[in-house]
Amino acid sequence: MYETILARSFSRHEQKKLGFGAFVCCLLIALSFCTVFRSYLGPLPNLKLRLSVGVHHKLLKDTSSSNENEITSPQIDKDEEIVTEKVVLLCTKEERTDFCGIEGDVRVHGNTSSVYSVTGQLSILAENTSWSVRPYARKEDPAAMSGVREWTVKPVDGSHEIPQCTKNHSIPAVLFSIAGYLGNPFHDFADVLIPLFSTSRKFNGEVQFLITDKQPWWISKFQVVLNALSKYELIDIDTDNEVHCFPAVTVGLKRYHIELSMDPSYNYSIKDFRDFLRNVFSLKRAKAIKISDDQRKKPRLLIISRNRTRSFINTGQIGKLAESLGYEVVIAEAENVSSFAEIVNSCDVMMGVHGAGLTNMLFLPENAILIQVLPYGGFEWLATGYGSDPSKDMDLKYLEYKIRMEESTLIQQYPLDHEVLRDPSSIQKQGWKAFGSVYMNKQNVKLDINRFRPTLMKALELLH
Numbered sequence: 445m446y447e448t449i450l451a452r453s454f455s456r457h458e459q460k461k462l463g464f465g466a467f468v469c470c471l472l473i474a475l476s477f478c479t480v481f482r483s484y485l486g487p488l489p490n491l492k493l494r495l496s497v498g499v500h501h502k503l504l505k506d507t508s509s510s511n512e513n514e515i516t517s518p519q520i521d522k523d524e525e526i527v528t529e530k531v532v533l534l535c536t537k538e539e540r541t542d543f544c545g546i547e548g549d550v551r552v553h554g555n556t557s558s559v560y561s562v563t564g565q566l567s568i569l570a571e572n573t574s575w576s577v578r579p580y581a582r583k584e585d586p587a588a589m590s591g592v593r594e595w596t597v598k599p600v601d602g603s604h605e606i607p608q609c610t611k612n613h614s615i616p617a618v619l620f621s622i623a624g625y626l627g628n629p630f631h632d633f634a635d636v637l638i639p640l641f642s643t644s645r646k647f648n649g650e651v652q653f654l655i656t657d658k659q660p661w662w663i664s665k666f667q668v669v670l671n672a673l674s675k676y677e678l679i680d681i682d683t684d685n686e687v688h689c690f691p692a693v694t695v696g697l698k699r700y701h702i703e704l705s706m707d708p709s710y711n712y713s714i715k716d717f718r719d720f721l722r723n724v725f726s727l728k729r730a731k732a733i734k735i736s737d738d739q740r741k742k743p744r745l746l747i748i749s750r751n752r753t754r755s756f757i758n759t760g761q762i763g764k765l766a767e768s769l770g771y772e773v774v775i776a777e778a779e780n781v782s783s784f785a786e787i788v789n790s791c792d793v794m795m796g797v798h799g800a801g802l803t804n805m806l807f808l809p810e811n812a813i814l815i816q817v818l819p820y821g822g823f824e825w826l827a828t829g830y831g832s833d834p835s836k837d838m839d840l841k842y843l844e845y846k847i848r849m850e851e852s853t854l855i856q857q858y859p860l861d862h863e864v865l866r867d868p869s870s871i872q873k874q875g876w877k878a879f880g881s882v883y884m885n886k887q888n889v890k891l892d893i894n895r896f897r898p899t900l901m902k903a904l905e906l907l908h
């Protein structure tokens with residue numbers, strides 16, 4: 445019905461001009477056939493509409509976003525869904541990521557960075573439609589995205605030249621990039637591994653990973669994790685001239701709005717991911733010690749010693765203080781993932797200066813305590829998003845220690861009346877680069893042992 449009305453009402457030429465009008469019209473018709481009117485008006489961020497009015501192909505517009513007047517070209521900015529009897533193509537554009545889920549006859553051609561969704565016959569509106577997707581989950585950060593290859597997702601029908609399959613696969617595929625900020629442990633997990641887990645865990649290994657922007661060192665670093673998610677050897681899709689055909693493909697990964705956490709609608713939580721990691725790295729401890737349980741055992745404190753920037757310059761003193769309070773102290777620098785995971789998992793309290801090393805909280809046992817030390821310069825806005833929020837979702841306890849100016853080595857580099865010391869907010873206002881180049885990269889931390897003591901004591905108390 446939808447198509448008939450379109451065909452009768454608009455010539456192709458008119459339709460170009462009336463594209464948006466046609467859409468509104470279609471939507472109204474669609475809505476009158478559906479009982480979704482209430483949810484249509486609701487505030488859901490990514491409402492999908494699916495109709496079943498007996499036509500072959502439909503192209504539907506997400507109506508939940510506010511600026512709806514932008515459909516002017518085949519490059520569409522917002523969520524779109526094409527549904528036929530056998531084919532589902534849903535591309536979602538979110539603040540943090542773009543991704544497409546395609547089912548049916550899906551063909552991936554690496555050499556042209558194209559993903560084709562083959563349908564019987566496309567509706568006029570769907571013709572010439574395509575989506576550009578950079579399959580890396582940090583869209584809000586242009587610097588991260590700049591090295592990420594762009595893929596085109598395109599619905600095609602018999603009137604197009606459809607590339608012939610040269611390799612048939614019977615399992616679904618997930619296509620993602622490993623460019624961006626990888627190599628930084630925070631981004632390894634936040635941008636790729638966690639989103640990849642939430643997308644592909646449900647396949648129970650029966651999934652093909654297609655890697656774009658291949659970096660062999662990264663793959664070998666996380667080979668054990670990738671192998672636990674997929675039983676099949678990765679395909680480096682950029683350098684391969686095959687046309688791979690799949691029953692379903694996901695292009696891009698979805699990142700949740702809480703860093704290092706997981707979208708519950710994917711049916712997995714970050715706790716499942718932590719269980720999974722414990723399995724993958726053969727980590728023994730699921731729970732931190734309870735001090736009353738076993739008086740003989742000392743709680744273990746891990747001090748993450750960064751050694752380039754934001755490092756503790758009195759690690760020895762901190763260690764002595766902790767020992768005097770009854771801790772067994774481990775001082776380590778994150779290096780090799782699997783051996784460091786083991787060290788972290790053996791500890792009950794982990795402390796470190798704000799930085800990517802704290803991502804290792806993923807390996808801590810349940811009820812363990814994370815102590816984040818905030819350098820001088822106003823790190824509060826980073827502390828919540830990267831420390832306290834993620835640790836909450838992981839069943840960890842969180843403590844924070846904010847250093848005073850006297851505990852920062854910046855006082856040796858700048859005169860006391862310099863704005864770096866006097867007014868950090870004025871540097872923050874100059875932007876991330878100015879802030880980072882001083883407070884992130886130039887300062888080390890000399891903890892005031894007496895001032896820090898209560899934080900370590902509080903951690904002990906929390907272990908009771």
Ligand SMILES: *[C@@H]1O[C@H](CO)[C@@H](O)[C@H](O)[C@H]1NC(C)=O
Pocket residue numbers: 456568569571572
């Ligand atoms: C789609 O593209 C072809 C070739 O560029 C053009 O002839 C056709 O009119 C386009 N269709 C629509 C609906 O814009």
Ligand SMILES: *[C@@H]1O[C@H](CO)[C@@H](O)[C@H](O)[C@H]1NC(C)=O
Pocket residue numbers: 609610611612689
């Ligand atoms: C892949 O499957 C299609 C449809 O079943 C078939 O026509 C084609 O020959 C197959 N291609 C290869 C390379 O096996």
Ligand SMILES: *[C@@H]1O[C@H](CO)[C@@H](O)[C@H](O)[C@H]1NC(C)=O
Pocket residue numbers: 555683684685
């Ligand atoms: C990619 O396609 C071009 C022609 O379109 C061809 O010259 C080139 O060899 C192909 N690359 C690979 C790796 O097959």
Ligand SMILES: *[C@@H]1O[C@H](CO)[C@@H](O)[C@H](O)[C@H]1NC(C)=O
Pocket residue numbers: 646709710711
């Ligand atoms: C989550 O589980 C529900 C119920 O089993 C299912 O309908 C839904 O498709 C699942 N969601 C995802 C993203 O797999």
Ligand SMILES: *[C@@H]1O[C@H](CO)[C@@H](O)[C@H](O)[C@H]1NC(C)=O
Pocket residue numbers: 751752777779
């Ligand atoms: C930093 O730590 C790494 C690994 O432990 C070590 O190889 C390197 O020499 C250290 N650098 C400095 C400046 O101490």
Ligand SMILES: *[C@@H]1O[C@H](CO)[C@@H](O)[C@H](O)[C@H]1NC(C)=O
Pocket residue numbers: 780781782783
């Ligand atoms: C990391 O450590 C594990 C266990 O100690 C070891 O088997 C592995 O070879 C190390 N990997 C690298 C890349 O150093």
